[in-house]
Every structure is written in C-alpha cells, then in structure tokens.
Amino acid sequence: MTGLAHGGERRARGKPVMMDVARLAGVSHQTVSRVLNEHPSVRSETRERVLRAMEELDYRRNSAARALVTNRSHTLGLVTFDTTLVGPSSTVYAIERAARDAGYFVSVASARSLDEGSVANAINRLREQAVEGIITVAPMDSALAALARVPADIPLVGIGVGEAMGVPMVSVDNIAGAAMATKHLVDLGHATVHHISGPPEWPETRERVTGWRTTLRQVGAPEAPVLSGDWSSRSGYEAARMLASDPDVTAIFCGNDQMALGALRALHEAGRDVPTEVSVVGFDDIPEAAYLLPPLTTVQQDFAALGRASLELLVEQIMAGVRTQQHMRFPPELVVRESTGR
Amino acid sequence: MTGLAHGGERRARGKPVMMDVARLAGVSHQTVSRVLNEHPSVRSETRERVLRAMEELDYRRNSAARALVTNRSHTLGLVTFDTTLVGPSSTVYAIERAARDAGYFVSVASARSLDEGSVANAINRLREQAVEGIITVAPMDSALAALARVPADIPLVGIGVGEAMGVPMVSVDNIAGAAMATKHLVDLGHATVHHISGPPEWPETRERVTGWRTTLRQVGAPEAPVLSGDWSSRSGYEAARMLASDPDVTAIFCGNDQMALGALRALHEAGRDVPTEVSVVGFDDIPEAAYLLPPLTTVQQDFAALGRASLELLVEQIMAGVRTQQHMRFPPELVVRESTGR
DNA sequence: TCTGCCGGTGTGAGCGTTAACACTGCCACC
DNA sequence: GGTGGCAGTGTTAACGCTCACACCGGCAGA
Numbered sequence: 001m002t003g004l005a006h007g008g009e010r011r012a013r014g015k016p017v018m019m020d021v022a023r024l025a026g027v028s029h030q031t032v033s034r035v036l037n038e039h040p041s042v043r044s045e046t047r048e049r050v051l052r053a054m055e056e057l058d059y060r061r062n063s064a065a066r067a068l069v070t071n072r073s074h075t076l077g078l079v080t081f082d083t084t085l086v087g088p089s090s091t092v093y094a095i096e097r098a099a100r101d102a103g104y105f106v107s108v109a110s111a112r113s114l115d116e117g118s119v120a121n122a123i124n125r126l127r128e129q130a131v132e133g134i135i136t137v138a139p140m141d142s143a144l145a146a147l148a149r150v151p152a153d154i155p156l157v158g159i160g161v162g163e164a165m166g167v168p169m170v171s172v173d174n175i176a177g178a179a180m181a182t183k184h185l186v187d188l189g190h191a192t193v194h195h196i197s198g199p200p201e202w203p204e205t206r207e208r209v210t211g212w213r214t215t216l217r218q219v220g221a222p223e224a225p226v227l228s229g230d231w232s233s234r235s236g237y238e239a240a241r242m243l244a245s246d247p248d249v250t251a252i253f254c255g256n257d258q259m260a261l262g263a264l265r266a267l268h269e270a271g272r273d274v275p276t277e278v279s280v281v282g283f284d285d286i287p288e289a290a291y292l293l294p295p296l297t298t299v300q301q302d303f304a305a306l307g308r309a310s311l312e313l314l315v316e317q318i319m320a321g322v323r324t325q326q327h328m329r330f331p332p333e334l335v336v337r338e339s340t341g342r
Numbered sequence: 343m344t345g346l347a348h349g350g351e352r353r354a355r356g357k358p359v360m361m362d363v364a365r366l367a368g369v370s371h372q373t374v375s376r377v378l379n380e381h382p383s384v385r386s387e388t389r390e391r392v393l394r395a396m397e398e399l400d401y402r403r404n405s406a407a408r409a410l411v412t413n414r415s416h417t418l419g420l421v422t423f424d425t426t427l428v429g430p431s432s433t434v435y436a437i438e439r440a441a442r443d444a445g446y447f448v449s450v451a452s453a454r455s456l457d458e459g460s461v462a463n464a465i466n467r468l469r470e471q472a473v474e475g476i477i478t479v480a481p482m483d484s485a486l487a488a489l490a491r492v493p494a495d496i497p498l499v500g501i502g503v504g505e506a507m508g509v510p511m512v513s514v515d516n517i518a519g520a521a522m523a524t525k526h527l528v529d530l531g532h533a534t535v536h537h538i539s540g541p542p543e544w545p546e547t548r549e550r551v552t553g554w555r556t557t558l559r560q561v562g563a564p565e566a567p568v569l570s571g572d573w574s575s576r577s578g579y580e581a582a583r584m585l586a587s588d589p590d591v592t593a594i595f596c597g598n599d600q601m602a603l604g605a606l607r608a609l610h611e612a613g614r615d616v617p618t619e620v621s622v623v624g625f626d627d628i629p630e631a632a633y634l635l636p637p638l639t640t641v642q643q644d645f646a647a648l649g650r651a652s653l654e655l656l657v658e659q660i661m662a663g664v665r666t667q668q669h670m671r672f673p674p675e676l677v678v679r680e681s682t683g684r
Numbered sequence: 685t686c687t688g689c690c691g692g693t694g695t696g697a698g699c700g701t702t703a704a705c706a707c708t709g710c711c712a713c714c
Numbered sequence: 715g716g717t718g719g720c721a722g723t724g725t726t727a728a729c730g731c732t733c734a735c736a737c738c739g740g741c742a743g744a
Contacts, residue, residue: 017730028694033732041692058493063471064409065730069699073406075449075471082435084629089431093424096452105471107417107449110438129405129417129447151400233633258630265633287426288600291575291607293635359700370724375702383721407700410729 016057025053036061067130075105076314077126079119081138083110085231086257086286087303088137091159094307095135102315107131111138114201119146127154133314136161139171141201155317157310162203163327168317170310170328172301174204177332178211181253181281181299184334188279189342190251192221196239196263197228198255208255208283224249229259236262244270250278251340257282257289257298264292264339275341285335295337305330358399367395378403409472417447418656419468421461423480425452427573428599428628429645430479433501436649437477444657449473453480456543461488469496475656478503481513483543497659499652504545505669510659512652512670514643516546519674520553523595523623523641526676530621531684532593534563538581538605539570540597550597550625566591571601578604586612592620593682599624599631599640606634606681617683627677637679647672 022029027046034042035050042050053059067073076099083089092108099106107129109122119142126134132155136143139160147158147167160171185193195212198205209226216223227242229235236259243249244267254260260282264274272278274294282289285300309328317324364371369388376384377392384392395401409415418441425431434450441448449471451464461484468476474497478485481502489500489509502513527535537554540547551568558565569584571577578601585591586608596602602624606616614620616636624631627642651670659666 019730029730030694030732031692034693037732041690043692046692060470062410062730064406064415065699066732067406067699068404068410068701068730069732071699080435080438083425084428084432084435086426090426093422093426093452096422096450097454100451100467105449105451105467107447108438109442109447110435112439125442125447128402233630237633261630262633265635265637268635288575288603288630291579291604293607293610295607361700371700372702372725373723376723379702383723385722388722404700407729408702410700410731411702413729 016059017062018059021050021053021057021059024057025050073105073130073132074103075107075129075131076311077123077129077131077134078106078108079122079126079134079136079138079143080108080110081114081119081140081143083137087284087301088139090303091137091307091310094304095137095311098308098311102311104132104315111143114140114142116142116145119143120149123147123150133157133318135159135310135314139202139204140199141203144203152323155314155323157314157317159306159310160202160204162207166323166325168313168324168326170306170313171204171330172306172332173329174207174332175211175214177283177299177301177334178208178253179215180332180334181283181297182212182215184297184336185251185253185279185281185340186215186219186221188251188340190279191248192216192224193251193253194224194243194249195226196236196243196252196254196259197226198231198259200228205255212253229255229262231256231258233258233262233265235259237266239263240266241270244272244278251280252278253281253283255283257284257286257296260296260298260339261288261292264294264296274339279340279342281340289335290337292339294339297337297340298335300333300335302330358401359404360401363392363395363399363401366399367392415447415472415474416445417449417471417473418653419465419471419473419476420448420450421464421468421476421478421480421485422450422452423456423461423482423485425479429626429643430481432645433479433649433652436646437479437653440650440653444653446474446657453485456482456484458484458487461485462491465489465492475499475660477501477652477656481544481546482541483545486545494665497656497665499656499659501648501652502544502546504549508665508667510655510666510668512648512655513546513672514648514674515671516549516674517553517556519625519641519643519676520550520595521557522674522676523625523639524554524557526639526678527593527595527621527623527682528557528561528563530593530682532621533590534558534566535593535595536566536585536591537568538578538585538594538596538601539568540573540601542570547597554595571597571604573598573600575600575604575607577601579608581605582608583612586614586620593622594620595623595625597625599626599628599638602638602640602681603630603634606636606638616681621682621684623682631677632679634681636681639679639682640677642675642677644672 018029018032022032096106109125111118111122135157137159144161158169227239240263282296282298285298289296360371360374364374438448451467453460453464477499479501486503500511569581582605624638624640627640631638
C-alpha cells in the first residue's frame with residue numbers, strides 16, 4: 001500500500017513521457033525521439049501517428065533529461081546591469097529575438113551593483129545553469145574585469161566593454177561618434193565645446209571623452225574640464241547649471257540624451273536660449289529626442305544591430321568551440337535637429 | 343582503442359562531476375550531494391574536506407541532472423512584449439532581482455507581435471524549458487487570452503492584464519490614477535479635460551479612459567472623444583496637434599509620459615503656452631518627467647513594486663501548488679509639477 | 685541465388701544527480 | 715547488557731532522454 005502510493009509520488013502531475021507517447025502510437029520510445037528531433041528515416045505515416053499521439057497527450061519533451069544526455073542546454077546567459085536605461089533595454093530585446101531565431105533560450109542575471117564581485121556573481125549564476133555562452137550588457141569596467149576571469153572554454157561577448165585581453169566585444173564607435181558631434185559644433189562656429197560625460201568607469205564614457213578631446217585638439221580649440229554625470233537627466237541638469245552661468249559656454253556635448261534633456265532644462269532656467277545662445281548635442285537618439293524642446297541633435301546608435309551582432313558572435317563561438325578574438329565596432333550617425341546652431 | 347577514445351568523447355571538456363569530488367575528498371558522492379544541499383548531518387570536518395575538493399576542481403553541479411531527478415527547474419519564465427517601454431523594462435528588472443533573492447533563475451521569451459498566437463508561442467517556449475511559473479509583462483488583451491488557455495497546473499501571474507477568469511493579476515489602479523489626474527485638472531478650473539489614450543487593446547488604456555470619463559461625468563463636464571496613440575512621443579505629438587488648434591482645449595490628460603512629452607512639443611509649436619494656456623498631465627512618472635519643459639505633472643506608478651509583488655504572488659502559487667485567484671492593485675500617486683495650472 | 689546495403693525500427697546503456705534505504709558505531713536508558 | 719535511537723555515512727535505483735548498435739526486410743548488383 002505504502003509502496004503504491006509512494007511509487008506514484010515522484011512523477012508529479014502524471015506528465016506524459018516519451019514512453020507514454022510511444023505506447024499510444026504503437027512504436028518504441030526511440031521512434032518518438034526521432035520524430036521529435038526530425039530524424040529523416042521515419043516513415044511519414046509513422047511520424048503522423050506519433051505526432052497525433054503527442055498532441056493527444058499534450059506531451060512536451062523534458063528538457064532537463066535532454067540536456068543531461070546531450071550535454072547542451074540550448075540556453076544563453078545575459079548579464080545586465082541597469083535595464084532601465086534605454087540602450088541596454090533595447091539591446092536585450094534584440095538579443096532575445098535573435099537568440100530565439102537561432103534556437104536558443106535566454107536566461108538573464110542582473111548585476112546588483114557596479115563592483116566586479118557583483119558581475120562575477122551574475123556570471124556564476126549563469127554558469128550554474130550551464131548556459132552555452134554569455135553576453136554581458138553591462139558596459140562598465142567591472143564587467144570587463146569579471147569577464148576576463150571567466151575560463152576560456154566558455155563563449156563570451158561583452159557589449160560596450162572596451163578593448164581588452166581576449167574578450168570578444170561589440171560596440172558602437174564612440175570615439176567617432178563623439179568626434180562627429182564635436183566637429184559639428186566646431187563647424188557651426190563655436191570657439192570650443194564643453195562636455196558633460198557619463199560616469200568615468202564606463203569605457204564608453206572615456207571613449208566619448210577621447211573623441212571629443214581629440215577633435216578639440218585637432219582644431220586647436222581650448223579644452224574645458226569634463227563634468228561627469230551618471231547618465232540621468234538630473235545629473236545633466238546639475239552639470240549644465242554650472243555651465244549655464246558662464247557666457248563663454250556656447251556649445252555642450254552630452255554623453256547621452258537623458259543628460260542632454262536635463263541640460264536643456266538647466267539652460268532654459270538660466271534664460272539661455274537653445275540653439276541661438278547655446279547649442280546642445282546628445283548621444284543615443286532615444287525615441288523622444290525628436291520631440292524635445294527644441295528637438296535634439298544627437299548621435300544615433302543602433303542598439304538592435306548591436307544586440308544582433310553580439311548574438312551572432314556568440315553563436316559563432318559556440319559552433320566553433322573556440323573563443324574568437326574579434327572586436328566589432330559599429331559606426332554611429334549624427335542626426336542634426338534643432339538644438340544646435342551658431 | 344576505439345572503445346577508449348569513444349568512451350571519453352561524451353563528457354565534453356572533462357568537467358568534474360560529483361564522483362570526482364567525492365574521490366578527491368575520500369567520501370561517497372552522496373556525501374558530496376549532502377554538502378551541496380546543506381543537509382545537516384554531515385560532520386563539519388567532512389564538509390570542509392568536500393568543500394575544499396570542490397574548490398580545487400572548480401566543480402559546479404549539473405543543473406540538468408538535478409532538475410531531472412527533483413522535477414524542479416528552479417526557473418521562472420517571463421513573457422515580455424516591448425521591453426523598450428519604460429514600464430515593462432523597470433518591472434522586468436525588479437522581477438529578476440526578486441527572483442534571484444527567492445532562489446530562482448529567470449528565463450525570458452518575448453512576444454513578437456500583439457496577436458494571441460505570438461504570446462502563446464512565447465509561453466510555449468517557456469513551458470518547454472519546464473519553468474515553474476510564468477509572469478507576463480505584456481499588458482495587452484492578447485496576453486490575457488493566451489494566459490487563459492494555459493493549463494491550471496502551471497502558476498501564472500499577469501501584469502496589467504485586466505481582471506479576468508482565473509488569471510492572477512497585479513497592476514496599478516489605473517482608474518484611480520486617471521481619476522486623480524482628471525480631478526486635479528477640473529479642480530484647477532478647467533471646463534473639461536481632453537484625453538490622449540494608449541492603444542485600446544491594452545486594458546490599462548481602457549481603465550484610464552474609464553477613470554477619466556467617470557470623473558468628468560461626476561462633475562458634469564462635457565466629454566470630448568478620446569484620441570488614441572501608441573504610447574510613443576510621436577503619437578502624442580500628432581494627437582495633440584489636432585487638439586492644439588481648438589481654443590476650447592485647455593487641459594489634456596495623456597495616457598503616458600512619452601505621449602505627454604510629444605503633446606508638450608505640439609502645443610509649443612502651436613504657440614500655446616503650458617501651463618498658462620493649456621495644462622498637461624502624463625502617466626508613469628518616468629525619470630525624465632521632472633526635467634521636461636515645463637516639468638510634467640503626472641501620475642506616478644511604482645513599477646518596481648509591481649514587479650516584486652508579481653514575483654511574490656507567483657512564488658506563493660508554486661509553494662502552494664494551487665493557482666491563486668488573487669488580484670493586486672497598487673494605488674498610484676499624483677505628482678504635481680509645473681505643466682498644470684489654471 | 686547470394687551478398688551487401690540501406691531505410692526503418694527496436695533494444696540497452698548511460699548521462700549526473702537525488703531519494704530511499706541500509707549500515708555502522710556510539711550513547712542513553714531501563 | 716540488551717534495546718533503541720541517532721548522527722554520520724555508503725549503496726542502489728530511479729529520473730527521461732539520446733546515442734550506439736542490433737535487427738529485419740527488400741532491392742540492387744554480382
């Protein structure tokens with residue numbers, strides 16, 4: 001009696017297994033497996049019968065058993081930091097879609113904070129799940145550091161993580177983007193361009209600073225110190241407020257659109273008109289940029305393309321079984337609207 | 343010879359298994375399992391030895407084998423639609439963090455389009471992965487329809503999906519929120535309030551319309567037809583452009599902040615000052631809202647709380663083994679800034 | 685006619701883990 | 715001084731699947 005009750009306990013809600021389907025279709029479990037895996041040598045009549053049986057029982061294969069025996073989880077890991085930001089969230093979205101098309105599931109793990117331990121922890125959680133590869137959408141230095149410690153046998157791609165030792169990477173060409181923005185302002189006749197950057201511990205921030213600074217040097221314009229924010233509108237607002245009182249400030253290049261938005265507000269409060277008195281350029285081209293007051297000139301980056309490319313790079317590595325050394329940089333594009341003028 | 347080479351083939355990169363750890367620590371694999379699962383009856387000295395061995399081999403448990411035998415995947419599924427929107431993306435973020443704290447992994451599947459099939463497909467992919475429960479962050483009707491078809495033995499929570507037949511749900515109280523916004527405008531002395539809504543196939547849209555309409559009726563104000571957008575700034579801009587030319591329009595309640603942002607621009611272009619001539623209220627309180635020109639009065643909802651609550655509800659169901667009938671509604675809060683006045 | 689091969693199918697083993705149960709000392713209790 | 719129990723450990727059998735191989739009949743080529 002106990003034996004009976006107990007024997008039935010294990011298999012929870014009597015979920016059908018391959019053997020049940022096989023029995024119903026009058027074949028062996030192996031034939032069911034072949035149908036499931038689209039093996040060619042199954043008579044089409046048999047296949048039909050099996051498919052009908054699967055349908056009838058609402059059978060679905062046990063992915064754990066499959067993973068156990070094939071040693072493949074068909075799952076990719078995504079490390080994110082703050083998906084509230086527009087860039088990362090669009091990128092994640094694109095990755096998920098591409099992964100599904102490539103036949104992979106996507107598991108996400110977010111890093112709690114900026115430090116390396118937190119990123120390493122996220123990576124570990126993913127590894128525990130036996131993901132076949134990892135993409136980090138966490139473009140700060142700590143992520144790169146954590147990535148560098150991951151054993152070489154697990155495929156990896158970092159997005160916007162900066163050039164480094166053996167970690168394949170995908171990003172937009174921030175230097176070129178910042179140069180375009182700066183050049184645009186200089187060409188408009190501004191004596192120099194001020195810069196409100198993102199947090200310095202983001203490689204993208206430093207690259208944009210480099211692009212900005214290099215351009216300024218090329219044209220022999222004076223270089224004001226960089227003010228750095230945290231990507232938020234608030235920080236852009238605060239930084240711009242300091243700049244607004246200085247009549248020499250006539251052009252501001254912001255590290256992203258949110259900060260530019262904050263800057264726009266600060267300038268407005270200070271009574272300095274954009275673009276007649278001060279020009280502002282952002283970075284990213286968020287969907288709202290075209291509807292700000294005034295519409296924001298900005299550097300557009302294609303987050304979806306970034307996501308797709310990173311996935312492609314990852315899948316390539318999984319197939320090849322070797323870690324690529326590849327770096328991919330996408331060219332951004334300047335979108336001129338009405339926040340810049342002379 | 344062949345036998346030998348072949349025997350080694352299967353286990354890919356010689357990843358250590360429990361038995362390897364056991365051997366190194368001089369115990370049985372079962373003891374290793376006990377250490378891993380924090381079983382109390384292991385001598386601490388033994389535990390130490392095992393832990394050292396695990397460390398030395400960089401052992402990590404095979405989650406597929408574990409899932410196979412325990413019949414638990416420790417994974418939750420997330421169905422998303424467009425994580426580019428601020429609400430969903432913040433919610434997803436909060437869910438992931440809460441899930442991790444509760445000891446679950448998170449797997450995401452996005453619905454490609456608005457139709458039910460697409461959502462059903464995402465749910466199916468998740469079920470194939472044997473997730474223990476599913477949360478949908480896809481607040482449109484099609485999601486509810488797809489959710490309603492999911493067998494009752496799999497725990498479920500829909501976010502913002504509207505009241506319905508046996509699907510546990512979490513959302514903000516949209517009716518109350520819209521009522522607050524409308525009341526605020528009426529109290530300011532506006533004869534009536536116009537509404538630019540989201541897409542009608544989103545329950546939240548209809549609830550907000552209801553809250554707006556009910557309030558108008560309560561005070562006996564005339565009801566203008568609803569203009570509906572698609573949540574984007576562009577759509578808000580276009581809708582508001584139609585309204586801007588009508589001098590009777592003095593107050594606009596927008597279905598979200600992005601559309602309000604677009605409306606602000608349209609009004610500016612039409613030469614109608616906000617707030618002296620026209621008042622505008624948004625919904626969501628995105629981080630940028632406080633930095634718009636003028637700072638936007640809006641209805642704040644706590645997306646993170648929504649995410650946490652949905653997870654809690656889901657875990658509860660998993661533990662209990664029954665689907666709850668619970669609905670949770672969170673009260674929103676009106677944040678008055680400078681886009682409203684008399 | 686026999687051999688060989690190939691399409692179509694079944695059989696058995698094994699993936700790495702946990703659960704159940706068995707076993708060994710040792711201590712407490714009557 | 716037996717009996718019981720319990721902490722600490724080992725042994726064995728699943729879990730549901732895929733892989734390798736065996737098998738069977740038929741058809742082509744010798």
